[in-house]
Amino acid sequence: MDGLMAEIAKKRKELTDKNLIGPQKKYFKRSELLAKEEEEHRKKIAAYRGKLNQADNAVDSVAPVSVSASSTSSDLKILPRKDVIRQLRERNQPILLFGETLVEAFNRLQKLKLEEPELEKGFRNDFQEAMEKVDQQYLNDLLKSKDRGEEKDKKKANDVKVEDMNTTIDEIRALAVNLGKRRDDKSQDCNIICTLFKFLLELWGKKLNSREEEEKTSTQGKIESATYTQTQAYLKPLFKQLKNNKVADDILKHLTLIVKYTLERDYVKANDAYLRMAIGNAPWPIGVTMVGIHARTGREKIFSQNIAHVLNDETQRKYIQALKRLITKCQRFFPADPSRCVEYNAI
Numbered sequence: 001m002d003g004l005m006a007e008i009a010k011k012r013k014e015l016t017d018k019n020l021i022g023p024q025k026k027y028f029k030r031s032e033l034l035a036k037e038e039e040e041h042r043k044k045i046a047a048y049r050g051k052l053n054q055a056d057n058a059v060d061s062v063a064p065v066s067v068s069a070s071s072t073s074s075d076l077k078i079l080p081r082k083d084v085i086r087q088l089r090e091r092n093q094p095i096l097l098f099g100e101t102l103v104e105a106f107n108r109l110q111k112l113k114l115e116e117p118e119l120e121k122g123f124r125n126d127f128q129e130a131m132e133k134v135d136q137q138y139l140n141d142l143l144k145s146k147d148r149g150e151e152k153d154k155k156k157a158n159d160v161k162v163e164d165m166n167t168t169i170d171e172i173r174a175l176a177v178n179l180g181k182r183r184d185d186k187s188q189d190c191n192i193i194c195t196l197f198k199f200l201l202e203l204w205g206k207k208l209n210s211r212e213e214e215e216k217t218s219t220q221g222k223i224e225s226a227t228y229t230q231t232q233a234y235l236k237p238l239f240k241q242l243k244n245n246k247v248a249d250d251i252l253k254h255l256t257l258i259v260k261y262t263l264e265r266d267y268v269k270a271n272d273a274y275l276r277m278a279i280g281n282a283p284w285p286i287g288v289t290m291v292g293i294h295a296r297t298g299r300e301k302i303f304s305q306n307i308a309h310v311l312n313d314e315t316q317r318k319y320i321q322a323l324k325r326l327i328t329k330c331q332r333f334f335p336a337d338p339s340r341c342v343e344y345n346a347i
Helices: 002-017 030-061 081-090 102-115 126-148 151-155 169-178 187-209 213-217 219-243 249-263 267-278 314-333
Strands: none
Touching: 081 102, 126 219, 169 187, 169 249, 187 219, 187 249, 187 314, 213 219, 219 314, 249 267, 249 314, 267 314
């Protein structure tokens, strides 16, 4: 009985402290009690958020220090709170556990990095990545143009990057007279091949930049810009190999034929040379030449020109795919007779 009376007295004191009852008020409404509890809850949340903001400012302003006192041998430094939140969200992890400090959250992130160094993002969509780069570049250029207040920059916000080659197709044809005839020195062939591909990229980029602003900002316009940006990225390894004369001989042989037929505007033969380079025409893709002690029939047909180079590695696959786009664009820039074109009606 005494315990019950003490509990009643305690409850009455709490209600009195909340100004719900008193000497002049003997009762209260339940809505008043709920409103009072909600107000107290909001005050607690506001105080907790204030502490978090103070802690974030302290972490961002303090110079990088060791993760913990016990880990003196570790060279890890505390990242800014924004970076920790971003990396935790990329790994689908909570940004802050109950009762966890900011340093403990950073330690948890480092532990996750050690346990799972490879962040699983599934299959990469290169085209989507190129689209995101185009959008990001557009936003960055637009912000710069707004800050400067220049109308010229605003007009160039949707343009793609173009490298000026300062040459013409006739000059390239004049240089390519002896293409593929120098067996000892292949640097000249590599230079001609690189010049032609960069020239086609320049024509393509200038055509994209000459579009109307409404067309550039449309969905189809962004897709075309992203395709151009993706092609530029795919061709960088090939341009580097051509510049350093490190292209494999079998690849260079196919590239020479492709460039030769392209300059002659014989796009059917250029497409055939491209297919021989991409998928090859070997009698079997795995290249087995011996079965037991006997040589397999048709062994003499397996040469380097019959190999499917598109299957070698991802880098080759990308620039081989980009070469097909350049051949198609060249057919549009420099059309020929329908009998020498590929898919003439579609173009």
